[in-house]
Amino acid sequence: MTGKPLVCSIRNPHPITIGDPRAEFSSGCAVVDVTFPSTKSVDIGEITFKNNYTALLSIKLKVREENEKEEEEPAESDGETTLTWVTGLKNVQLMPDPHCEDRAQSYYRIKREQLLTPPDNVLSVRLVLQQPSPVWLSFGLDDIKFYSPKDETSELMLSELVNGDMPADDEAMNDIRKRVKENKDIPPVEEISTSLQQMWALSETARINQTEASLGRFDVDGSYDINLLSYT
Secondary structure (H helix, E strand, O other), X not given: OXXXXXXXXXXXXXXOOOOOOOOOOOOOEEEXXXXXXXXXXXXXXXXXXXXXXXXXXXXXXXXXXXXOOOXXXXXXXXXXXXXXXXXXXXXXXXXXXXXOOOOOOOEEEEEHHHOOOOOOOEEEEEXXXXXXXXXXXXXXXXXXXXXXXXXXXXXXXXXXXHHOOOOOOOHHHHHHHHHXXXXXXXXXXXXXXXXXXXXXXXXXXXXXXXXXXXXXXOOEOOEOOHHHOOOO
16 A cells, blocks of 8 residues: 655656757657755655656655765755755556557556565656657656655554553653644644645745736836826
8 A cells, every 4th residue: 555645746648859950850758847945955766657658767865875885877066965966766557568459558656675676765757758650759757646655654653643542650651642632623743734734835836837927017109098097
C-alpha cells in the first residue's frame, strides 16, 4: 500500500530542439521538470502516470547527499550537503513498438524498488521522454502523481502513544497521552503539513504563470481621464 500523495509542481513538457528553435524540426525528446516544496526534501515511494504516446522514459533525481559520498555527476554545494543529479531509470520502454499504438495510452506504476537509486532526500525530478517515431504529432505523460513511502513505523509508535500501556511512574509520558486524547480539536501534524504544501503549490503555480507585461499607468498619451481625478 502506498503512502500519501506528495504536493508538487509539474511543468509542461519542454521539447529539446537542435539548432534554430524556429525551425520545424523535432528531436523526438522532451523533458518534464517536477519540483517539490523548497523547504525540505521528500522521499518517493511510488510514481504513477498515464502514457501519452511516449516510447521511452528516463528519470533523473536531484537528491541531497552528504559531501563525503561519491558523486555520480557534477554537483553543486549546499552548505554541509551536496545536491547531486542521479539516474533513477534509463530508457525504460513504455511502447513495444514506437510506430504502433500498443500501450500508447496505458497506465503505469513505478515503485521505489524498481529505481536504480533509492529516491530519498529528493528535491526535484526530471522526466526525460523520447519518441523516435515521426508518426505521432505530440507525446507526453498525463496524470503524473508522486506518493510518499508507507511509514508503518511512525503509525505504530503513534498508536502505542495513544492507546498503549504507559509506566505508572512516568508522569511526563502519562501527561502527554492524556493531552493527546483530550485535545481532539487540534489538527494532526500530517494535516497541517499537507495544508502548508498545498499553499506552496498554489504560490509556485502562480509564480510560474505570472505575466511579465507591465500594468501601466492611468494616463493615456500623457493625459488623464477626468473621471479618475479626485479633488481635495
